Amino acid sequence: MKIRPRPLIAPYLAEVIGTFALVFAGAGSIAVDAASDGAVTGVGIGLSFGLIVMAMIFALGHVSGCHINPAVTVGFWATRRISTQRAAAYILAQLTGAVLAGLAIVVIVGDAGEAGASAPRIGGADAALLSEVILTFFLVFVVFAVATDYRAQGSMAALAIGGYVGMAATGWGPIANASMNPARTFGPAVAGNVWDAHWVYWVGPIAGGLLAALVYDLLRDVREAEERG
Numbered sequence: 001m002k003i004r005p006r007p008l009i010a011p012y013l014a015e016v017i018g019t020f021a022l023v024f025a026g027a028g029s030i031a032v033d034a035a036s037d038g039a040v041t042g043v044g045i046g047l048s049f050g051l052i053v054m055a056m057i058f059a060l061g062h063v064s065g066c067h068i069n070p071a072v073t074v075g076f077w078a079t080r081r082i083s084t085q086r087a088a089a090y091i092l093a094q095l096t097g098a099v100l101a102g103l104a105i106v107v108i109v110g111d112a113g114e115a116g117a118s119a120p121r122i123g124g125a126d127a128a129l130l131s132e133v134i135l136t137f138f139l140v141f142v143v144f145a146v147a148t149d150y151r152a153q154g155s156m157a158a159l160a161i162g163g164y165v166g167m168a169a170t171g172w173g174p175i176a177n178a179s180m181n182p183a184r185t186f187g188p189a190v191a192g193n194v195w196d197a198h199w200v201y202w203v204g205p206i207a208g209g210l211l212a213a214l215v216y217d218l219l220r221d222v223r224e225a226e227e228r229g
Helices: 010-035 041-064 070-078 084-109 112-116 124-147 154-176 182-192 200-228
Strands: none
Touching (some): 010 041, 010 084, 010 112, 084 112, 124 200, 182 200
């Protein structure tokens, strides 16, 4: 049986599809919760985010790495795991998928929940920024640990990452929606025209993601040096 070569567009299409699924399921659950007077609940929203991330990693991880998050892509780029051109194309694909999902949410649910848009809730922009930095730090730290380190259990990456996202969305969602992902915020912002402190959801996740990538690489280099020594 002859195996066809993978089309060059495949990784970028995978990022569009994966980010669409993330926003449609996660942010969409926020909109559905608002439209149904709380039928989904905060726990249901957290599970929606965590489970869709887990499913997309299993489905698309072998195609594109399933970044579905500019903060993850920037971390890979900063540690030279991905070229500048590929990183830029990934981020464009992620934003495209997010906007399409945001529009789909509005078409189906209307303006309930502002299409699941992210905005500071408790403590204002300062609390939102700090929470986004910290939450994204640990998200990207987990991604690097299970997806880039040969000593970690790669086959369990989807469970570890999806589990973390579910925890963060459930426990910290009331502060500022626990976005941890500029694309996840950008898509619903476009669809729902909600731009409250939008800069927070770019600066916070990218800063946290960069810090996590650099810290994990430092820890890995130290451990590898000890193993060689």
